[in-house]
Amino acid sequence: MSTKQSTKRNAKVSSKKSARKSTKKSTRVSTRKTKAAAAPKSARAPKRTAAKAATKAMPVASASEFMAHAYAMEAEAAERYAEFADSMEMHNNHEVAELFRKLSRIEQRHADQILEQMGWKQSPVSSADYRWEGTEGPETADPTELHYLMQPYHALQIALHNEKRARDFFAHLAKVATNGGVRKGALEMREEEAEHVRLIEEWLKRTPVPGSNWETDQDPPVLSD
Amino acid sequence: MNSTVAAAPITAQAFKSDYKPIWCPGCGDYSVLSSFTKAFAKLDLRPESVAVVSGIGCSSRIPAYTNCYGFHGVHGRSLAAASGLKLARPDLTVVVASGDGDGYSIGGNHFLHACRRNVDLTYVVMDNHVYGMTKGQPSPTTEPDWDSKLSPGGTGLRTFNPLVIALAAGANFVARAFSGDPNGTADIIADAIRTPGFSFVEILSPCVTFRPEQREWKQLVRPGPVTTTDDAARAARRIMTDDGFNIGVLYKGQRKPYQPPVGKGKKRPSDLEAEFAI
Numbered sequence: 001m002s003t004k005q006s007t008k009r010n011a012k013v014s015s016k017k018s019a020r021k022s023t024k025k026s027t028r029v030s031t032r033k034t035k036a037a038a039a040p041k042s043a044r045a046p047k048r049t050a051a052k053a054a055t056k057a058m059p060v061a062s063a064s065e066f067m068a069h070a071y072a073m074e075a076e077a078a079e080r081y082a083e084f085a086d087s088m089e090m091h092n093n094h095e096v097a098e099l100f101r102k103l104s105r106i107e108q109r110h111a112d113q114i115l116e117q118m119g120w121k122q123s124p125v126s127s128a129d130y131r132w133e134g135t136e137g138p139e140t141a142d143p144t145e146l147h148y149l150m151q152p153y154h155a156l157q158i159a160l161h162n163e164k165r166a167r168d169f170f171a172h173l174a175k176v177a178t179n180g181g182v183r184k185g186a187l188e189m190r191e192e193e194a195e196h197v198r199l200i201e202e203w204l205k206r207t208p209v210p211g212s213n214w215e216t217d218q219d220p221p222v223l224s225d
Numbered sequence: 226m227n228s229t230v231a232a233a234p235i236t237a238q239a240f241k242s243d244y245k246p247i248w249c250p251g252c253g254d255y256s257v258l259s260s261f262t263k264a265f266a267k268l269d270l271r272p273e274s275v276a277v278v279s280g281i282g283c284s285s286r287i288p289a290y291t292n293c294y295g296f297h298g299v300h301g302r303s304l305a306a307a308s309g310l311k312l313a314r315p316d317l318t319v320v321v322a323s324g325d326g327d328g329y330s331i332g333g334n335h336f337l338h339a340c341r342r343n344v345d346l347t348y349v350v351m352d353n354h355v356y357g358m359t360k361g362q363p364s365p366t367t368e369p370d371w372d373s374k375l376s377p378g379g380t381g382l383r384t385f386n387p388l389v390i391a392l393a394a395g396a397n398f399v400a401r402a403f404s405g406d407p408n409g410t411a412d413i414i415a416d417a418i419r420t421p422g423f424s425f426v427e428i429l430s431p432c433v434t435f436r437p438e439q440r441e442w443k444q445l446v447r448p449g450p451v452t453t454t455d456d457a458a459r460a461a462r463r464i465m466t467d468d469g470f471n472i473g474v475l476y477k478g479q480r481k482p483y484q485p486p487v488g489k490g491k492k493r494p495s496d497l498e499a500e501f502a503i
Contacts, residue, residue: 083255086245135406135443144405144433144440146250 060173063181068124070189071114073169075123077139077162078107084146084155091148099155107139138162138169149217151210160200167193235269237262242292248283249357251440253404253430257351258290260404260428261320263411265293268318268418275318278307280332283358284324284351284430301332304339304348311344312485313494318418319345325352329365329385336387340394343422345482349414350387350425351404353432353439361435373435387427388464392457392476397422399460399476403446404430409472416474422482429470442470449473 060066081104088097115122132138139162147154167190174186240262248254265275276294279285280303288295294317298306303321311319328336328350339348354371356362363376365385372379391399398420402410410428417424429446431439449471454460460476 079259083259084250087248087250087255090245090247091250132408135403135409142405142443143253143255144251144431144443146433148250150250 060177060179060182062179063185064118064124066173066177066179066182066185067114067118070185071111071118071120071123073137073139073166074107074111074114076137077141077166078104078111080104080140080143081107083143084141087146088148088150093148093150096150096152096155099152103155103159139166147215149215151208151214153204153207153210156200156204156207160197160204163193163196163200167197235266235271237266240265240272240275240292242290244289246286246290248286249432249434251431251433252283252357253353253428253432254284254287254351256404256407257284257349257410257428257430258287259407260402260410260414261287261291261322261349263407264414264418265318267411267415270318274316275320276307276310276314277320277322278310279303279322280324280327281358282324282327282356283432284322285327287322301327301330301335303327304332304335304346307346307348308339308342308344311346315345319347320414320418321346321348323348323350324357324364325350325354325366325385325387326356326362326364329387333365333385337390337394340391340396340423340425342483343395343397343480345421345423347414347417347424347426349417350427351430352387352427353430353436355432355435357432357435386464388425388475389461391425392461392464395423395480396425396476397478397480397482398424398426398474399464400424400426400474401449401472402426402428403442403472404428405443405446406472413474420477422478422480429472445470446472449475451475453477455479 060069081100085097085100085104088094088100114120118124136142141158141162145158170186170190170193174183174190177183177186237259241258246255246258261277265272272293274293275291276296277288277291278296278298279288280298281300285297285303288297296306296310303323307319307321310317323332328348336348339346352366354364354366354368356364361373361375363371363373363380363382366387367376367380368384369381370379388399388401398417400413400417402413404410413426417426429442431442433440445468447470449463449467451463453474453476454463455477457476457478463471464475
């Protein structure tokens with residue numbers, strides 16, 4: 001396949017997506033606006049909607065099943081942030097590594113709280129057995145958003161985007177739930193995620209915005225540069 | 226009372242080694258590693274029953290990051306080493322990791338004959354259409370018009386179609402996956418391992434350093450609109466007419482895996498060792 005063909009196809013896909021977007025609530029609108037000033041090329045928000053990231057099995061049939069999904073979401077997010085932290089550590093970006101490590105710990109704590117609340121000793125199902133309608137859970141960060149020179153501001157933008165997706169996912173779930181327990185749980189989780197959005201927004205206000213040349217590398221890995 | 230204690234279910238984490246990957250941040254291979262470990266856990270394999278064999282390149286670093294037997298071999302020769310291992314130790318689950326340069330260029334001939342032999346292996350190729358480790362040279366799957374300082378104006382060469390080649394050469398399982406869908410990819414790898422014979426899984430795994438435009442792949446991939454077939458000709462037609470972004474299991478055949486000769490004339494490893502003794 002040629003790169004020209006690929007671009008053409010991409011344009012086609014994008015236009016289809018925009019058509020779809022007009023009928024669905026997008027989770028990325030506000031994130032994109034705040035990112036515009038200093039977003040890394042790699043930190044582009046994924047073009048998935050919260051509704052699309054919902055499970056195929058929706059509406060979730062029972063409160064227990066709902067909590068299992070919530071657990072899978074938090075555990076998957078924790079695992080991904082830990083991977084990001086490792087990756088940043090290996091590239092000597094220790095400040096961002098520490099931030100991702102912290103985010104991973106926060107998500108893992110949420111996952112552990114769900115286990116405790118449900119009286120489960122371990123995950124009710126393997127995370128590999130989950131099927132989200134998008135390719136990954138609504139709170140799982142996209143690996144292609146990383147950049148080895150990224151700064152804490154960028155990492156927080158990624159986290160903010162994910163928290164917003166999670167909030168919208170639970171809002172959507174509450175809307176379509178047919179089971180009262182599921183609706184109640186989804187509304188509670190939506191509020192919790194909304195609180196996380198607020199906390200990260202506060203955190204971002206205290207974080208320096210990177211300069212326009214933040215990704216300049218005096219010894220770049222790409223020979224053609 | 227039953228005194229036996231059931232073994233605890235194995236987790237994907239148990240298959241991760243203590244070494245941290247050194248791939249570029251954003252590389253698709255991180256997710257492929259995650260899919261490997263999830264697939265092993267899904268199949269309830271034990272680390273001591275799995276061997277990951279590789280050649281050279283970014284993708285071939287995977288054995289170091291998995292907590293099981295591993296062999297980081299010679300460029301393009303991972304399938305030769307893996308075939309030998311599987312024939313000598315049929316009890317092991319042998320998974321081979323490669324990239325489009327290692328697997329389709331220098332290892333191209335091994336690829337053909339591994340498909341033809343149909344030894345019970347799972348061959349996973351992380352395809353990013355570029356030689357990443359050596360700084361961005363075009364590989365056999367690079368588009369002919371990909372312009373770079375190392376290939377001004379593009380190579381003008383037709384791309385290698387690994388899935389069709391695998392079918393024509395006799396692979397018993399052919400699938401395409403995407404690194405951005407680690408759970409779906411884990412399912413496909415598990416299916417490939419479960420299927421007897423030579424299983425080939427091509428994983429689209431973006432190289433964000435040399436092919437940053439591949440970040441867009443996540444917008445292009447979608448589940449293939451057709452079900453798995455056992456008709457190789459039909460599968461080949463489907464692959465040749467798709468745009469390279471349909472994912473899923475395309476073909477599952479019925480060929481019996483290659484078995485080494487048994488009985489008279491069969492040599493044990495110790496006999497072979499004696500032949501080479503000085």
